Amino acid sequence: MSVNRQWILRKRPVGEIAPGDLEFIETPIPVLEDGEVLVRNIYLSLDPTNRIWMSDQDQYLPPVGLNEVMRGGTLGVVEASRSERYPEGTIVNAGLSGWQSHTIAHEATLSPVPLLPGVPLTAFMSVLGATGLTAWYGLNDFGKPQPGETVVVSAAAGAVGSIAGQLAKMRGARVIGIAGGPQKCAWLTGELGFDGAIDYKNEDVGAALDRLCPNGIDVNFENVGGAIMDAVVSRMNNFGRMPLCGMISGYNSEGVAAGPTDFGRILMHRLTIRGFIVIDFIPRAMEAIAELAPAVMSGQIKWKAHVVDGLENAAEAVKLLFTGAHDGKLLVRISPEP
Ligand SMILES: NC(=O)c1ccc[n+]([C@@H]2O[C@H](COP(=O)([O-])OP(=O)(O)OC[C@H]3O[C@@H](n4cnc5c(N)ncnc54)[C@H](OP(=O)(O)O)[C@@H]3O)[C@@H](O)[C@H]2O)c1
Structure with missing residues (x-):
């Protein structure tokens, strides 16, 4: 047997x-x-x-x-x-x-x-499974990036983040990725065409955001939580949108995950923070696949x-x-x- x-x-x-x-x-x-x-x-x-x-x-x-x-x-x-x-x-x-x-x-x-x-x-x-769907629905349904807006993606060289960032580029946004290490950052700005990358393991994220996002941040595709999320949220513009995809920095910790330290900023700057889980979007999978599959086949999405x-x-x-x-x-x- x-x-x-x-x-x-x-x-x-x-x-x-x-x-x-x-x-x-x-x-x-x-x-x-x-x-x-x-x-x-x-x-x-x-x-x-x-x-x-x-x-x-x-x-x-x-x-x-x-x-x-x-x-x-x-x-x-x-x-x-x-x-x-x-x-x-x-x-x-x-x-x-x-x-x-x-x-x-x-x-x-x-x-x-x-x-x-x-x-x-x-x-x-x-990219044509749950990962791609997560990036696609989070970005399009809740991030809604407009041409010329600034989008920040954390865990940007990861499975979801790399797709979310490329989709934001395809929508005409300026995209800044946050990732760990020079090689991952070089991949973002080199092969994926991001407008900037921040190596959070080797540089001050806040200072780098100030340098790379001089007009503030319109969309935060949040994958990490904690101090990285705080640095991004505190630079978000009026009517900014934050698809809350994940908070990996806290998954190995006990207790509740902390929100942004400056909670008042959500009020003062009229921010929208929207948690989402990909399983809710499985019935709509074909909407995302209709864009992702040809882009993967043509090599537009890496x-x-x-x-x-x-x-x-x-x-x-x-x-x-x-x-x-x-x-x-x-x-x-x-x-x-x-
Ligand atoms: N909402 C949903 O339905 C949904 C679905 C799938 C995934 N997610 C979330 O999306 C995020 C990314 O998931 P993924 O599957 O694409 O994995 P992934 O990004 O390929 O791998 C996780 C990455 O997170 C980064 N990371 C880990 N610990 C960190 C820390 N303490 N501080 C900063 N960065 C850290 C690492 O990137 P570096 O090497 O750059 O540090 C690591 O490569 C996770 O938060 C996950 O829970 C959500």
Whole structure:
């Protein structure tokens, strides 16, 4: 009998994810019932929100239960099928199927991956997946950048930030990215065409914002929170918009996440701060894909994936998101592409 390899959440991490918080186990794969398929997972998406799901803080989905398979998005290939809709060999998005080598899923919970010529499968786990949708809806629905406006993006060289910044450039805005390290900053201003980049690990963010945003900031695509968010918010213009996408600087900390120190500025400058979660936009996914897919195929939008081999390495790899020692959308290759 074949086995499923799975990561199980055993303890809720305190601070950084530590050995023993997750356990790697093997379980037998049950026999398929009518309408079910066995998916051999190929890629697992590792996301900052995994750390939130491991906690029992108030959040947008139920926390992952202790002794349950860790939640995570996967893409795979149908290996055995009792579904007419999904014959063997079909590449499918198995949703939040979890950190596991195989998924048994009912056909109703799967969606086919619309393969595009010249576009690698990893794109559907990044720029043409939840990452791209997050950037697209956050920027367009809530950032609403206008030509000539100044847009600041934090975690700008990351999976979401790099796409949000490029979309803002396509809307005619001036775009300043905040990222860690000279290489990531050089990529933003070189290959991605950002108008400026701030290396928050090596320079004073406030002083750099004053230099690079002399007319203030109209849109803050916020991915980080904490001191970086504070520096940006305190320079936002009247009627500025802040799509609040993430606050990664606080995900390894206990307690509530702090808002901007100068809360009064939201009133005085009539700012709009809008938290959003991409799962609310899945029903509208095709609006974003209609712009993103041709831009990816033509090379207008650039993106990177950082692929770590081996499901057994997932618990160690997820920590890269919090040090920045990855370069692009963080994925685990669980098994070879067909
Ligand atoms: N709202 C939604 O639906 C949604 C969906 C997806 C992602 N998000 C959020 O979007 C943000 C980016 O996620 P992603 O998936 O695109 O990951 P990512 O940006 O590819 O990786 C996370 C990056 O965050 C930066 N970072 C980590 N700790 C930091 C700290 N203490 N201070 C400053 N920067 C820090 C690092 O970049 P540097 O190397 O530049 O430091 C790291 O590479 C996260 O906040 C995430 O929660 C939200």
